[in-house]
């Protein structure tokens with residue numbers, strides 16, 4: 320872990336380990352969700368080229384979930400995964416139940432029978448006989464954590480899954496789960512805009528040797544400077560329209576918070592997004608944590624830009640400039656925060 324976030328002398332992307340027993344992966348992964356879900360129409364040829372370009376650049380961790388497009392995202396990446404099965408680390412998730420009739424409606428299930436049904440669906444759609452990293456996507460507090468992690472551990476014993484992960488859990492939940500079966504990675508939102516995880520789950524992961532996989536490290540695109548008037552710029556069916564941070568008033572206030580990010584980027588000849596990605600690598604180092612952010616993109620040129628950020632190490636002074644931003648962000652991460660770990664901290 321000494322080279323976390325750095326490129327080696329050979330110019331190959333550095334690696335980070337997923338937990339004490341998990342595989343080594345490139346220090347930046349790829350979020351595949353937007354290829355089939357949440358962020359509007361996709362150019363599928365460009366998205367396929369993005370998957371291939373990422374691999375060429377040293378990205379090995381590919382992130383999807385069964386609920387992204389009701390299974391369509393798993394199906395979309397399946398040919399790529401099959402073509403490169405030995406070279407990629409495949410992560411998918413169970414636990415969020417969508418309603419086809421009402422896209423705003425979500426439920427959470429963590430019971431053993433449901434998990435066993437989900438894993439078979441994911442394996443089938445992905446066209447593989449094993450999932451490298453299987454996450455519980457959200458916690459259902461009505462099911463004992465021991466039942467959920469116990470059922471996930473059964474899948475490891477049966478060879479259907481290699482390693483376990485948890486998304487949007489609290490520090491105590493992570494520790495309790497890790498006592499049932501080693502957890503390789505915790506995946507939650509972590510970025511210049513969203514730092515609540517630094518209070519409990521990040522230190523717990525560091526203590527237990529669990530890797531952190533920050534999702535939405537670009538603030539769902541906001542940190543690239545792409546949004547000034549988000550309500551005008553987002554498509555009608557873009558999920559970000561439901562997010563308080565992206566409503567007209569909040570987005571304008573949040574866009575103004577990007578000035579220090581822009582200043583650091585300009586001084587380095589980098590993009591705002593690259594500074595955001597370098598920030599999460601640098602913060603993880605402060606916490607003594609193995610980290611693999613999974614920025615999402617559907618464009619090869621952007622995966623080039625994003626992976627190049629692994630060559631940037633921010634200085635103390637730059638960190639200090641970016642430090643106050645998160646505390647000033649207006650609007651929650653989701654419209655319904657009860658759906659996250661926040662209500663249980």
Ligand SMILES: NC(=O)c1ccc[n+]([C@@H]2O[C@H](COP(=O)([O-])OP(=O)(O)OC[C@H]3O[C@@H](n4cnc5c(N)ncnc54)[C@H](OP(=O)(O)O)[C@@H]3O)[C@@H](O)[C@H]2O)c1
Nearest residue numbers: 350351352382534535536537538539540543614615616617
């Ligand atoms: N566990 C969870 O609950 C959870 C929740 C959300 C996401 N995730 C995972 O995390 C991954 C990443 O999160 P995310 O996609 O929500 O957010 P993100 O990575 O913060 O941002 C993605 C957005 O930024 C844009 N973008 C990416 N690179 C860019 C660049 N260099 N310049 C300008 N714009 C750029 C993308 O557009 P284009 O695609 O058009 O390039 C997309 O709109 C997802 O794909 C998913 O796998 C997990």
